[in-house]
Structure formats: structure tokens, C-alpha cells
Amino acid sequence: MDPTSFVLFGATGDLAKRKIYPALYNLFIDHKLPESFSIIGLGRRTLSDEEFHKHVEQSLITFSRRSANDPSRLNAFLQAFRYRTLDVNHVEDYRKLLELVQRREKELNIRENRMFYLSVAPEFFGVIASNINESGLGSTDGWKRLIIEKPFGRDLESARYLNEQLSSSFEEHEIYRIDHYLGKPMIQNLEILESSNPILKALWSNHYIANVQITASETVGVEERAGYYDHAGAIRDMFQNHMLQILMMFSMQLPKKCDAHEVRFKKRKVMESLRLLQKEDISHHIVRGQYTAGEIEGKHVPGYTQEPGVAEFSTNDTFIAARLWIDDFFWSDVPFYIRTGKRMKEKSTRIVVEFKEPLGGSSDQTKARNLLVIDINPNEGIFIQLNRKDPLQDGKLEPIRIHYSDSEKNAPEAYETLIFDAIRGDSTFFVHWDEVELSWKWVQPILDAFEEDRIPLQAYPAGSNGPAASDQLLEADGYTWWLDSEPTDHNKTIKGEEYEKQLH
Ligand SMILES: NC(=O)C1=CN([C@@H]2O[C@H](COP(=O)(O)OP(=O)(O)OC[C@H]3O[C@@H](n4cnc5c(N)ncnc54)[C@H](OP(=O)(O)O)[C@@H]3O)[C@@H](O)[C@H]2O)C=CC1
Numbered sequence: 001m002d003p004t005s006f007v008l009f010g011a012t013g014d015l016a017k018r019k020i021y022p023a024l025y026n027l028f029i030d031h032k033l034p035e036s037f038s039i040i041g042l043g044r045r046t047l048s049d050e051e052f053h054k055h056v057e058q059s060l061i062t063f064s065r066r067s068a069n070d071p072s073r074l075n076a077f078l079q080a081f082r083y084r085t086l087d088v089n090h091v092e093d094y095r096k097l098l099e100l101v102q103r104r105e106k107e108l109n110i111r112e113n114r115m116f117y118l119s120v121a122p123e124f125f126g127v128i129a130s131n132i133n134e135s136g137l138g139s140t141d142g143w144k145r146l147i148i149e150k151p152f153g154r155d156l157e158s159a160r161y162l163n164e165q166l167s168s169s170f171e172e173h174e175i176y177r178i179d180h181y182l183g184k185p186m187i188q189n190l191e192i193l194e195s196s197n198p199i200l201k202a203l204w205s206n207h208y209i210a211n212v213q214i215t216a217s218e219t220v221g222v223e224e225r226a227g228y229y230d231h232a233g234a235i236r237d238m239f240q241n242h243m244l245q246i247l248m249m250f251s252m253q254l255p256k257k258c259d260a261h262e263v264r265f266k267k268r269k270v271m272e273s274l275r276l277l278q279k280e281d282i283s284h285h286i287v288r289g290q291y292t293a294g295e296i297e298g299k300h301v302p303g304y305t306q307e308p309g310v311a312e313f314s315t316n317d318t319f320i321a322a323r324l325w326i327d328d329f330f331w332s333d334v335p336f337y338i339r340t341g342k343r344m345k346e347k348s349t350r351i352v353v354e355f356k357e358p359l360g361g362s363s364d365q366t367k368a369r370n371l372l373v374i375d376i377n378p379n380e381g382i383f384i385q386l387n388r389k390d391p392l393q394d395g396k397l398e399p400i401r402i403h404y405s406d407s408e409k410n411a412p413e414a415y416e417t418l419i420f421d422a423i424r425g426d427s428t429f430f431v432h433w434d435e436v437e438l439s440w441k442w443v444q445p446i447l448d449a450f451e452e453d454r455i456p457l458q459a460y461p462a463g464s465n466g467p468a469a470s471d472q473l474l475e476a477d478g479y480t481w482w483l484d485s486e487p488t489d490h491n492k493t494i495k496g497e498e499y500e501k502q503l504h
């Protein structure tokens with residue numbers, strides 16, 4: 001890997017502490033950072049390098065998946081870190097930063113390869129990109145790259161405006177838009193799952209698949225993020241980005257090879273085929289919800305409007321469910337159901353693929369549907385539901401599940417994988433502008449409908465699976481959300497008999 005300067009805006013913030021430092025540390029342990037690597041952290045507050053090292057160390061102790069208890073290894077890691085105070089709006093501060101970056105490049109013999117990571121509020125993205133350019137930080141003999149966090153705009157218009165701002169300082173191939181779901185191992189596995197398993201590849205279309213259900217449910221509420229979340233809602237926070245990215249990754253046609261050009265091209269095709277919702281139909285395909293007080297894991301939790309920082313009469317969505325159609329040769333007539341919400345019954349991101357009844361198959365009514373369940377988060381695994389005859393019960397038909405789980409492997413976290421890719425210059429699992437624009441285009445009529453109050457806000461108690469209207473969305477098509485009524489840890493590496501006992 002090229003020697004690199006890693007310039008981190010927002011170095012004192014929450015994301016840096018919880019995700020970025022632990023990711024860098026684990027990459028360091030795995031020898032996946034360039035040998036010459038300089039990290040310069042930036043924030044508004046004043047910190048000495050020593051105080052900054054303490055801050056990073058504390059973050060590793062609290063959040064790293066592998067312990068930071070080897071002092072010599074930890075010190076070797078921290079050697080790379082320097083801190084500077086910088087106000088993102090002051091171009092003078094960037095000139096001083098340039099001096100530090102160049103000094104470190106000289107000390108470490110780094111050719112001018114510069115990675116700028118914007119872990120700050122999105123309203124700063126534009127000004128930072130333009131100040132990087134104006135101060136000379138962006139003029140390098142090597143490469144320059146920009147990693148930016150979500151959200152990318154708050155609607156189609158603002159996303160386009162932001163993209164124009166960034167484009168005046170960085171070219172598209174230099175911009176790495178993070179969607180951390182794309183770094184999750186099971187999401188990266190989707191393409192392999194299909195391409196390397198003929199039994200799945202053969203079934204991966206409307207010939208055999210009845211419907212696809214994608215759920216990302218969380219037990220947490222708005223936490224300390226009301227200032228942001230109360231203006232974003234589930235639709236901007238999760239749906240426009242993570243949920244549509246899962247949809248793209250699942251349903252794209254197999255790329256000839258898994259590289260940035262091919263994968264992004266195939267994903268764009270999905271978005272181009274996604275049927276746009278017509279104004280008059282939106283309320284038939286979209287459910288909008290907000291949690292009320294309830295109980296989660298035996299604890300009483302308040303309703304959304306009682307949460308600190310949330311407006312008293314807020315109509316913000318904390319849940320959204322949608323029925324989508326991909327009008328292409330492979331997926332036409334297969335409904336995709338997507339839902340995401342806070343304060344739901346369990347923390348779980350998963351895809352459930354429900355297969356059709358075989359043509360001319362037995363008419364045995366006890367037969368269960370074949371399912372392929374892909375658990376993405378926090379459990380990582382797969383199971384397939386099949387039917388068999390139980391020899392001890394007069395040959396009665398019973399569903400069995402064949403499991404595989406990666407949950408206990410302590411696999412690299414999404415941020416590790418993505419930062420590693422960005423340093424190597426591989427943008428396969430980063431979001432291209434075309435995908436962002438097409439996603440906002442699809443979502444925009446829903447935002448308008450919310451704004452105009454054309455979709456009723458449905459209440460759901462904390463600890464439930466969302467509003468009843470979300471169940472009705474599927475019932476109208478003769479389906480139900482799979483696994484909703486099962487034990488929450490249905491796939492928690494419980495296998496064989498023990499699992500069967502729990503099920504029945
Ligand atoms: N936290 C999370 O879990 C996630 C965050 N994100 C995104 O990541 C980004 C960062 O979020 P998060 O870390 O939570 O935010 P925080 O509010 O915790 O941190 C903001 C950072 O920005 C710095 N900052 C604020 N104003 C200025 C300024 N004028 N000049 C220079 N630095 C400034 C702060 O410095 P100082 O502390 O010195 O004031 C701090 O380091 C956002 O875009 C967010 O949407 C995305 C997914 C998840």
C-alpha cells in the first residue's frame with residue numbers, strides 16, 4: 001500500500017471514537033496499514049498530542065474488538081498520531097495544517113498521498129472540500145481521496161447541490177461515500193453466495209422466488225441524537241441509504257467481476273428498474289410509524305415524543321415499511337418488502353427469501369414454505385428451511401432448518417474493511433453518486449407525501465414489530481413477515497436439537 005497521510009476532520013467526535021480509531025488499530029494489528037502512515041486529527045478544541053493519544057487510547061480500550069493491552073504495540077500505533085486545532089471555516093487553519101502534513105510527509109518519507117476523512121456534520125462537507133482545494137492541501141504529487149459520512153443531503157435537491165460542491169474540488173473517482181452496511185461481511189457475501197452456489201444461482205429470480213423481505217430493526221430509541229434524528233426520521237437515516245443499498249446488493253445481476261466499475265453499474269441498473277411510486281398510490285405501498293411507550297427486554301421505555309430533545313408534537317417517522325417492485329426481466333412480479341424502525345422487539349438486520357410453491361407439487365397443506373434467511377447483523381449467518389417427513393410422527397411433514405453461523409468469529413468490523421479498501425483505492429463497496437441520486441429520486445415522492453401528511457402516522461408500542469399496518473401490507477398480498485413471532489435469538493449459533501426444541 002502507498003505511504004499515506006490520513007487527515008481526520010472530527011477527530012474528537014463520537015464516530016471517530018467508536019468506529020474509526022478501533023478500525024485503524026485493528027488494521028494496524030493485522031499489518032493492513034501502510035508502513036509509512038501519518039494520522040492527523042482535527043477538531044475545534046485545543047488538545048496536545050499527548051492528550052490526543054490518551055483520547056485515542058481510551059477509545060480503543062472501550063470500543064476495539066481486540067484488546068489494546070500490549071503497551072509496546074499500542075505505543076507503536078499511537079506514534080503515528082498528531083493533533084491540530086482547526087475551524088473548518090477558516091482557510092488560514094488549513095494553510096497551517098498543510099505545513100504539518102508536509103512536515104510529517106518529509107519525516108516519514110511519504111509521497112503526497114492524502115486521505116481526507118470528513119467525520120463531521122454534513123453541512124461542513126462542502127466548505128471543507130473547497131478549503132482543502134484553496135489551501136493547497138489538495139494539490140499533491142501523489143493521490144488525494146475524500147471519505148465522507150452519511151447523510152448525503154436531506155433530499156434530492158440538497159444532495160445534488162452537495163455533489164456539485166464536492167465536484168468542484170474532487171473528482172468522482174476520488175470521493176469515497178461511506179455506507180457502513182456495505183462493509184458488513186454478510187452484505188459483501190451476497191454476491192459470492194449467489195455466484196458460487198449453483199443451487200442458489202438457479203433459483204435467484206422470479207421463477208422461484210415469491211417475495212423478499214428485508215428488515216433492519218433496532219431496540220434502541222433516538223438516544224442523544226434527537227437534534228439530528230427528529231429532522232431526519234427513519235426514511236433519511238436508514239431507508240434512503242442502508243436499506244436501498246441492501247436491496248441493490250441482493251438483487252443486482254451478477255457482475256462479471258467484483259470490482260468497482262461492475263458492481264456499481266449493476267447496482268445502478270437495479271435503481272433504474274425500481275418502479276417509481278405514483279402520488280396517488282404511495283399510501284398503499286408505504287407505512288409510516290412512530291413508537292409509543294412500551295417495554296423492551298423487561299424495561300419500560302418512553303415514547304418517542306417523550307425522548308429528550310424531541311419536539312412535543314413531533315410527527316417524525318421512527319419506522320417505515322415499503323412494498324417495492326423491480327421491473328426487470330429477473331424480478332418483475334416479485335414484491336420486495338422493506339422495513340426499518342427503532343425501539344422494535346429485537347436488534348436484527350436480515351433478508352428473508354420466500355420461495356414459491358413448486359408447480360405440480362404435493363397438495364399437503366402442512367408443508368412449510370422454503371426459506372433462505374440471511375442474517376446480517378448482529379448475528380451473521382444463513383439458514384435454509386426445508387420440509388422433511390418426521391419418522392417418529394407417522395411421517396408427518398415438518399420444517400427443518402439447516403444453519404450456518406459466523407457470529408462467533410470476531411470478524412473485522414465494517415469500518416475496518418472500508419477504511420482498508422479506501423487506503424488501497426478500491427471503491428467497490430463505496431456508494432457512487434449515481435446510486436445516491438437515484439435513491440433520492442425514488443424516495444423524494446415519499447418525503448413529499450410525509451411533508452403533505454398524505455400518509456398516516458401509525459403508532460406502535462416500543463418492543464413490538466412495528467405498526468399493524470406493516471403486517472397488513474404483506475397480508476394484502478397473502479404473505480406475512482417471517483420470523484416475527486419466533487424467539488429473538490433464533491439463529492444465535494443454536495443448532496440441531498436444541499434449536500428444534502426451542503422452535504416447537
Ligand atoms: N456517530 C455515529 O454513530 C455516526 C455518525 N455518522 C456521521 O459522522 C459524522 C460525525 O458524526 P459524530 O462523530 O457523531 O459527530 P460529533 O458531534 O460527535 O462530532 C463532531 C466533530 O466535529 C468537530 N467540529 C464541529 N464543528 C467544527 C468546526 N467548526 N470546525 C472543526 N471541527 C468541528 C467536533 O470538534 P470538537 O469536538 O472539538 O467540537 C467533533 O470532532 C456526521 O456526518 C454523522 O452524520 C454516520 C453514522 C453513524
Ligand SMILES: O=C1O[C@H](COP(=O)(O)O)[C@@H](O)[C@H](O)[C@H]1O
Nearest residue numbers: 180216218220237238242349377
Ligand atoms: O447509520 C445508522 O446506523 C445505525 C444502525 O447501524 P447498525 O450497524 O447497528 O445496524 C442506526 O442506529 C443509526 O440511527 C443510523 O444513523
